[in-house]
Amino acid sequence: MSTIYQVAKLAGCAVSTVSRVLNEHPNVSAKTKEKVHNAMNQLNYRPNTIAKSLASQRSDCVGVLVSELHSGFFGTLTGAVETQLRAHKKHIIVTAGHGDATLEKDGIEFLIDRNCDALVLHVEAVSDEYLAELCQGKTPVVIVNRELPTCPEHCISLDNEQGGFTATQAVIARGHKNIAYISGPMRKHDARERWEGHCKALHQSGIAYDPSLVVEAKFTQDSGAEAFALLLQRKVAFSAVVCGNDEIACGVMSAARDAGISLPSELSIVGFDNTNIASYTYPKLASVDYPIFEMGQAAGRKILNEVYDIDTAEKDSAFEPTFIDRASLQPLNER
């Protein structure tokens, strides 16, 4: 690997001049610029990113932290950020928090220590206080899918409660009255908010809240299936089940079929997130659209604008959850 010194030597100038042409500094004559370029080509020179980063305190990288690298949801988020930034020669460094506060902090520190110019965070275990403090720090931060009361300008989030409300409202609108709910882990704020939206919708329609119709699960298919089995054991009647996310809904579909329930005629199912899963299932899964791709893009644009001074010319619209009606939700057939 050749260095800036060798280039300077071959071009017959000082390293500072080479550095200037490297960074497209205006004040450099066309002639020397050409000499330097020639030297760089001859030596097949490639600037050392690390050295550059050490000297400039920047890295042309933004750090992205998500809970898990597998999972389509985070893949979409990460992909959206990457695509947006890559178009402007910026790279991303991805790491995972695994829903654990220590690992999340560890990941965040790693990204900061790597001189990331900005951070895009999807965290769920770390406290609001920690995040608030982080926002005061030197490295710009964008927080996705979480609303920080103290610094809303750093957050790109969705109204999860509204989403939960919309889902259950749609179910009620189709005549269902006995509606089961399988939630994600209540310690996760989004799971809780979605459930609160569900409750609100019930309340608004004058339907009494029945705890025996509610099960807390994990955000996974298997857990959804187990939760549904539990629901059946309780021998309570219901004609629809609203789920905390699409994976749970998918588990419910399997479990329902295993129990001899035919879908969607005997049971309506609604998911949340509107991931690819929704289009894979049969019947296709009605779901609440979570515009995670758009939100990822928005995060990327925000950083492009605020950190790199690149005008993306696109205004970030507000993100509203919308209900996507599909075959898994059917009107209640009275009999």
Add this chain to the structure above:
Amino acid sequence: MSTIYQVAKLAGCAVSTVSRVLNEHPNVSAKTKEKVHNAMNQLNYRPNTIAKSLASQRSDCVGVLVSELHSGFFGTLTGAVETQLRAHKKHIIVTAGHGDATLEKDGIEFLIDRNCDALVLHVEAVSDEYLAELCQGKTPVVIVNRELPTCPEHCISLDNEQGGFTATQAVIARGHKNIAYISGPMRKHDARERWEGHCKALHQSGIAYDPSLVVEAKFTQDSGAEAFALLLQRKVAFSAVVCGNDEIACGVMSAARDAGISLPSELSIVGFDNTNIASYTYPKLASVDYPIFEMGQAAGRKILNEVYDIDTAEKDSAFEPTFIDRASLQPLNER
């Protein structure tokens, strides 16, 4: 941010000593070690990764390049590598190649320039020659899902042809004779190899190859649906369709239902990769298991062993595609 100098000053020793305790060098007295630790705590010292990387030419990072960040397949791969390495305090830097040779090279250079200690590559556009040259380079490389004749020791791959063979063989074993095949893009080696396996299975069973039963598609759901529609237009009879991957198979399911074909009784469908998708569909999708998670782990372990001298004690087994029988494949009912 405090530096190693400030720590040394506060601890009353030289920077080299601080550096030693930092890197857990054996030759340092317990007393000074404690002094240094105290100083580090007082100053809330965190070593500068970049400076460390510049001086040591290492980074405790391995670079991972995949085609796309969304897509469960790559998510699983990346996640497997990450989990494996994270357990040993190593991080990963992920970037995407988007199936484009320029972007793939760009990504690889980026990772090398960032001083990655090793690379895990899933590339599809770049030439064998380029990769062979890369393998000669300074940075250790592990190539996933691609077999380089000149340097097999760098590759962790699966016998795609064998997989394709197995799939079609399973279909034949259930009495099917008119078997359609929807392939991925033939310019991708894995798509082509899978198709070759299909052909081989047909040949071995004495079934003539009929080009009108074959369609080349992209590796996506939509493309699979279109390909199936095309198949129907051709008015050729078939009782089963083998697909280049699960997404295509999923598109076929939708398109078949749209065409009024009932599944699985009237048409058997087989996918490839055995992704999560296979468990989401109804009927559940028979597929060829692609142990991408295990392969990702193997890549991680290989690097742990060979680059970081960490003995993972687990032998990397050979990876064989295995057919996973599920409801979407049914015996041909003669009538």
Add this chain to the structure above:
DNA sequence: TTGTATGCGTTATCAG
């Protein structure tokens, strides 16, 4: 066991 001095490859601040 500990300290000194130099290098890692750039950027950036001054002079000229």
Add this chain to the structure above:
DNA sequence: CTGATAACGCATACAA
């Protein structure tokens, strides 16, 4: 417009 030269924060022979 160009050239020395000091940071940047740490690792590492070499010396003590």
